[in-house]
Amino acid sequence: MAEVNSGGGGGHGKHDKKRAKKMSTRIDMTPMVDLAFLLLTFFILTSTFNKPKALDLAFPAKPKDTDIVDKTKANGISILITGDDKVYWYPGQLKPESEVQKTDYSKNGLRMIFTNGNSKIIVKMNQLRKEAQGWNYAPAIADSIFKSKAKPIKGDPDALVVLIKADDKASYKNVIDVVDELNITDIGKFAIVDMTPEEKARLLTLK
């Protein structure tokens, strides 16, 4: 503003030393951009990491679901979960001569047992998944249709029935791990039930 009057003579062009220096209109945007990207990173990370996932689980009604227990006679196995991350299993119903075997939560432990017992269903489910996959990752069928198709496959009478029994020392994580393995191996028929006194006694002899 102070320079307004200084050009009084006018037309002197390059001799006029008092003329304002032409300032660049550019400003350094680096700090602003830094901040913008910092915020961007923060919001991306917090928005994706915050979403909790839910595992669907049904528990039997109080008058014990004897139906599902009876089914284990033919093609069922029981998983016994106890403290110190130990897990045991036996097929069918517990008889004095039946063998309670030790296993673990690794790929070669529980998952092997479930995959072997449920192989027919797994083949069918994989087939269904292939159909559902469609061309170039675009799903050929909708999620709800997939679910309704998967239901009868998982409910097949030949499907493996699993009873999960946890004792007082078992940790919650172990129970969820077993349920997770069941989901991985496409087992839809399972129940979380209380451990019977016979099974508890049997576990004590194994330790």
Next chain:
Amino acid sequence: MPKVKLPRNSPSLDMTPMVDLAFLLVTFFMLTASFRAAEPVVVDTPSSISEVMLPDNYLLVNIDKDGKAFYNITNKNVRIATLDEMGRRYNIKFTDQQKKRFSVMTSFGVPIGQLPGYIDMNEGDRLKFKSEGIPMDSTDNQLGAWVLSGYKQYQINLAGKKQEAEAKKETFDAKKLKLKFAIKADSKATYQSVKKVIDVFTENEIYQFNMITTMEEKPKAK
């Protein structure tokens, strides 16, 4: 001799489009992000391959590694109504101010006798407060009462919404708005303590749960 001068190129490039995009994304993520208030309890959940998102309407019970239970329910109006009903049941008067503060709180884990004092605390004190968990013994089953009145008030709220939607001739998807029961337990919690909470639900004829887990990668099918 005249010096050969190379025209000096400015090393700066036009960042404007990039900055535009960056700010656009910042704005988007800021607006879509939903902030959660600090929880009074830290729960380190186990992981599973489940990809199902937690639905918007839920009644949540947190269980920490010592087996203490914390209660939380979504929807502001339902929270106020639930607190009202619980106050009537246990003969505790809550002021309007307290109800308002309660409606924007997250989960809490104190017996109902301590609740008015707990609500009056400021945010910082509340986080430092050592909650003892909601009692759920058969003699003093407060958690059961919370679950039941929360569920009841939610149903009342839902019925009101349905009427409103019908009056406006809008479609009403009751299935989508159904209240889900979620349990968020620490992986170090014993199964027994989780079972105790599940028993509270099953006594009230609720058998279907969403167990909250963190996601883990699904193993490749052979």
